[in-house]
Amino acid sequence: MIKAIRGTRDILPPASALWNHVESATREVCRGFNYHEIRTPIFEETALFARGVGEDTDIVSKEMYTWEDRDGTSITLRPENTASVIRAYIEHRLDQIPGLKRLYYIGPMFRRERPQKGRYRQFSQIGAECIGSESPLIDAEVIELSLEILSRCGVQNPHLLLNSVGCKECRPKFVQALRERLQDVKGQMCQDCQRRADTNPLRVLDCKVPEDQNIIDSLPSILEYLCEPCAKHFETVKGHLEARGIDYEIRSRLVRGLDYYTRTTFEVTHGALGAQNSILGGGRYDGLAESLGSRVAAPGIGFSIGEDRLVMAIEEHVKGEELARLDVFLIAMGDPALKHAAVLAQELRRGGASVELSADQKVKRAMETANKLGARYALILGDNEIAAGVYALKNMATATQESLTREQLSAALSRRQDVVHHD
């Protein structure tokens, strides 16, 4: 039997209801911030990611799904979406349209890594980008948006980590200083760090080996090397976050894996996600457009949320079963009742209720089914009801049943709907 390939998975009901919940909450929040959806292709020319994300990153050097198209073009399934968004921005000259471009996206990304909990080869990201401004006010807005999405989706206790990685003026000076310092101390560090000290000194800062922490604490901090404009930018971002009542922790060791980041970088972690505790990552990318070969500047900042991890973070207390619960299981007995019931089902659905018409006319069997489906109500329609012009509505949880007129029925169900929709 053929199975889903490694690192991919099916999302079935009722779990899929959680994904819908997350996505509709996202869309609502984005609309509130005036961010609008952009849909870019799932595959692009390989060069876009190589140049955008960076040749030396792990993503580009070993994690992309790349193949040669029939005309010889190298094509890659997108491993992330920011490069595509910037490409679209430039391609469609969105800089010529008034106002900043506030965009969001939801969709699958592909990276060929070893799958484990919270890491898949096809995974979904929810992201947003604000393009066209270098203002630190925008940094705060984007961070606020990201946290608001998490909050509205039901994530509890997110922890925001904040840093600045400087710009192309000041970061090289820091890397140089770090490299020099590491030459003196790397002998006392773990094997990995000894290797990183030469290959990618910034990565040393991310080391989690307990014995290395004291040494890492003694290493130079990027924040001490920020140039005047970068330092000022960072201070202003912090001020705007505080004005918004957003708590953050400065984590000068926070280095992100994509080459395009400049100045502000941030990450949100969440407990109980295992080794992949990062639920959201983002940062500013003022030089990205230029590195894609654009003559048009497109400074911006954005983030992406791991949707799989977001769902994982909320599934303890947000239940798909509840979100997907059937409102009404409609039991009709006899042919006239069945036809009457079909029309009633139409009306109730138009009123916003979910309604399943029982395929079984035996009340006992149908009630069993209603119970197994977890329906909120069983609605019974037989000769007695038709003769009396009423409907028998049974609350499955309380086992209470009442005879209602058509109007009373609508009222009873719409009251219920309000509750449902607020969750």
Place this chain on the structure above:
RNA sequence: GCGCGUGUAGCUCAGCUGGUAGUAGCGCCAGAUUGUGGUUCUGGAUGUCGAGGGUUCGAAUCCCUCCACGCGCCCCA
């Protein structure tokens, strides 16, 4: 890509040092006088023991390879 671990009915698992799978729990199906479920009772179905190969008279149990999943590393969402 590397290391460790796991893989038995739909799900959770039992199966001791190899002898040919379990009255297991939950679920599922059918019944207990035909307009009422969830608790009860009775009966029933279901597994190529992850896949392939090897050792053996004989393997779910030992060995090899592969696959999937979990944990960690690397890295990231």
